[in-house]
Amino acid sequence: MQGSLRALEPSILKGEDKWVRSVCEICSSRCAIEVRVVDQKPVWLQGNAFDTRMHSSICARGLSGVSQLYDQDRLRTPLMRVGQRGENRWREASWDEALAFVASSMQRLKQNYGAQSMLFSSKTGESFDLLSSFAANYGSPNTFSHWSSCPIAIESALEQTFGERAYRDFEHADYIVNFGHNLFEGLDIPLSKAMARFAANPSKKLIVLDPRFSIMAGKADEWYPIKAGQDLAFVLSLLHVWLRDAKYDHAFVRRYCIGLDALKASLKETTPQWQERYTGIDAKTIERLADEIYRAAPRCILDWGHKATTSPAEFQRTRAILIANVLMGNVEKKGGIYFAKTPEMLNALIQEPLFPLLQSPYPTPEVGIARIDGAGEEGSAYRFVPKKHGVLNAIADAILTQQPYAIKGWFLTRHNPLVTVADPQKMRTAMASLDLIVVNDIYMSDTAMMADVVLPEATYLERDESIHLHHGLVPSYTMRNRALTPLHRTRSLHEIVRSLADALGFSHAYSWKTMQELRAYQAKGNSALLESLVKRGYVQATIPHLFLREEASVRAFCERYAHVELRHVLEMFERRRKTPSGKIELFCAHIEKAFEGYGVPCAVDMDVQQNYPYTLISGKSAIHTNGHTQNVPYLHALMPDNPLWMHPSTAKAHGLRQNDTCYIENEIGKEKVKVFLTEGIRPDTLFLYMGFGRQTPLLPKIDRKGSSASKLLSLKTAPVCGAMITNTGVRIVRA
């Protein structure tokens, strides 16, 4: 291995040996890391202990950052299409030529069809903020993040219920109900570690509902193999029992919430007996759990998860879970859920600028044109979807019908919708009809195969980036510092966007040219902050954790800051919420008006199997990041494909044995799978890890290895939030 320490052993003595603190980006958890660099070569990675939650922990993927960096299969130079679109014939090009081509093509599209004819998409994060700014200055409203294929139902439900994001205090909870939030496979080290400690503690209790015996389920005190997509029925009956027995935090609900009566009316019929036929969990269990959970409140969390795409009722499911937390009165309690304490709030409270304020280096002017999916537009089906994020599932049809207006180009940065978005067959057809596709990525991808220009991106180890503010109990700041200069002829998105902005004539929109200028602008010249972020990669002031409804916590805070008045601390919670009613909304009147039956949790749209004999579900593994890391040598060696989990009784019914090949199909598509027999799944359910079944001939190691669940997913979205739905009905067909 080129980058390993051993390969460099003799040079250690004379060469430079340093640690660079940075931020990981092999997945979107973005953990704080430190990189050991010997002679300009990264040789080792570990957690950055300046983030005390990390210690030196890092996951297999994070460690493989070095393996990705030195992977011979990485894109090394700009490529331009030679043959037909998707034909896989390329020629190498210089950056000047590639960027000039992109700029002139974008200019041409803008002249002929308007700037809105260009779509822009990216993984959420800094690259998305940058790309959104680029799109807005170019004049297109059509920016897409990965939200609608992942957390949008949660973001929506939080927004509609609380008017802001909420966070979970796993560390201090006594009881957690987990609805398939797979923290032991979709890793976020601080969260996963807290959850592992929780699960290993015999005095705490973890309930897991998941159709599959996941690692999480393996750590549970009780595992319920709930029928896929039926979480809502479970929560509705739980709420029913609490309301029936008047077991909820009456004072809290009365004072801070709106819509209890509507909730009660909606849940009259959702008894424990009623939910049995949906979830497969018996009524007695519900009664017992309802009692246990309520007794554990408020140090109890019903965990709404990270990705919420289980059924069309996703908005309802997530709202029901949030409301269950509210009824337990765990809001702003230790071991419950809490809201971000922002730098502005804390600085105002303690009357000193302890937490630096940042200004965005990415100006994003309002475009004033409706989006292709109508997101955020009054009267549209996606009026409640944030304008910035959009609905990915709406893209294919919009391109194919050229409605509501001409759509001719797409700029994608590390976004691979042909793997991660439903119905890639249709998307491929739609992409084939575009005039311009630009893809910026580390590797060749299914989507890049369809591009006119492929721009090779530098990996996160080779990039300097801006300051990132993380919200939570105490704000923290991280900054990506590069461990080495880019290998090959790769560039960062910042460099690409800045060059294109120059060429397209809106250079003036940006007050920075280099990353140094960008950082200085963002930090408002706060060089102390920048210096410590360059040195430590992670900065957090130590102040007492503040749970606004936890007396001891508030008192401790006031003791630490003697000049802070108790009343001011308490007022932070008493303030008007950013919801239409100003309160926590158990019932959302404006949602009900637009989507009848969606204003308050009720039993709607829960069916995902749709008359097929089996439900196909999918999820993350701890080895790969969605559709991104399959080619990374270290990770590929651990997990080169994704066999289909199948219960032995199901296999027997179809005459299938371990490692047999068969097909799963529905009206959307048909996919070849290899059978993996396991007791760890419901007999009516099938499971695939995400990100396989690729079509990338330029990456022969992963081309057509394993199976893609996306190929069987419908473009229909969940009402209100526009979420993709990743559980679907299928049948098994023998090969």
Add this chain to the structure above:
Amino acid sequence: MAKAYRLIFDENLCIGCQACNVACRLENDVPEGVYRLQVHVTTQGVFPHLGMHFERRSCVMCDEPPCVSVCPTGASFQSKDGLVHIHESQCITCKYCILACPYHARFINPLKNVVEKCTFCFDSRLSKALDPACVSVCTTEALRFGDVSQENSAVAMLSRKETLLFPKAHLGTKPKVCFIPARKGVKV
């Protein structure tokens, strides 16, 4: 004074994420296709009464190592701290030690054609007072390493608190790697 190293693997904390596996490869430049360390995860029981078992597959650093006693050339040896190592130059690759190891921890390095196994990262880390790579990166801090003869070390304290199981203890190999068995799930 000689050290009494101990590595404790808490099955309750382990999530089978293979960070240890990859860290070992990166730190020790383990060639493709072979492993000094893997964590095998198995599901036991019959649906829906299941349990999950996490097994660390690696050298357990026996106090009474069969691999050392069978080695005809002394290439396999035990240091004064009781760690089992291999002198690469003296290994004739007769493979007797591979067969003698009840933990199947040894394999042939396909590039060097000598027998290889976990060293607790002795040269690159342990001798510099650093934890082995696997311990240092463990995502959930399921691995604890230290000198059990030091009363206040994390491993000594954990050893007093928990019931430790030593793999294949009946063989009398006295491993330095031990585990805290899972408290949850069906046992088979």
Add this chain to the structure above:
Amino acid sequence: MSPMWGSTAQYEVIHWSWAIAVYLFLAGISAGSIIVALLVKWNRHERSNSSIWDAMIKSGTLVAPVSILAGLFLLVADLGRPLSFYWLLIRFNPLSVMSLGVLFLLIYTPIVLVFTLLVFERTIVKYTWLLPLGSFIEWVKSLHSYAKTIEYFLMAAALCVGSYTGFLLSALYAIPLWNSPVLPIVFLTSSISSGIAVNILIGLVFFKSTINTESIKYLLVLDLRVIMTELPLLGIFFVGLFYGGGEVSSVAKAALSHGGLALVFWLGVIGIGLLLPLATVILALRSHVYRVRYILTNATAVLLGVLLLRYYIIYAGQIYLG
């Protein structure tokens, strides 16, 4: 959990392959043939000068050095780093059966060679190109008074070589099928059996002298005795494993019932190696038909059986680990 910890191929490698099985076979033949030759020499040769007994001694003294040298070549060639084999000679680990084996072989091989030279003295001096050996033989002959002592040493060394191959395997408690105290006895017995067979075979083919009904009958009876010892020994070996409990008994069951290896055992070791000779011997003794053909068939079958036993034990031990 579908596997995602990487390849497990390294746990399934057969580290000791056919070469080691053949080596064990050859070392056994070497020790067995010399033991048999010495026994015959001490008990028979004094009386009958030119008979099958003489042929068997000649055969033994020829087979023993050839097979041990061939075996040693295989052994070194099978090392991952054959050129570093010298470490075996300059290091000694008294706890290692392999080290002890090297010691035995270092003693055994030269003595066998000297013994062979002595036995074939008259043949050697006939050939002029072997003259350089002449002076060496002269020197050895000066030790002639110690000839008997050499024979005793040789017998002891042969017994050591014959049984160490069994201990080499049985010392490994990581391998349930090998870790049996009966295994060295099984190996020694079958070594002697192969020694008898090979001496008869080579003796009849190359040193054919007068052979009469009486000696054929005697050899057949000898065969019968060895087979009747080996069969129950193998029985005891497996019964012992069955009563080992836990994974040991499941390993024994698997090794006797699964796949091609079980076939090797039942058909090769038991069928060809033991039952076929047993049947021919009993048939011949009953019908009082003493033909050379029977003896040749028996000897070949016995040799094949002994080889397959080594092959079976080596492979089954490494495949069925419990």
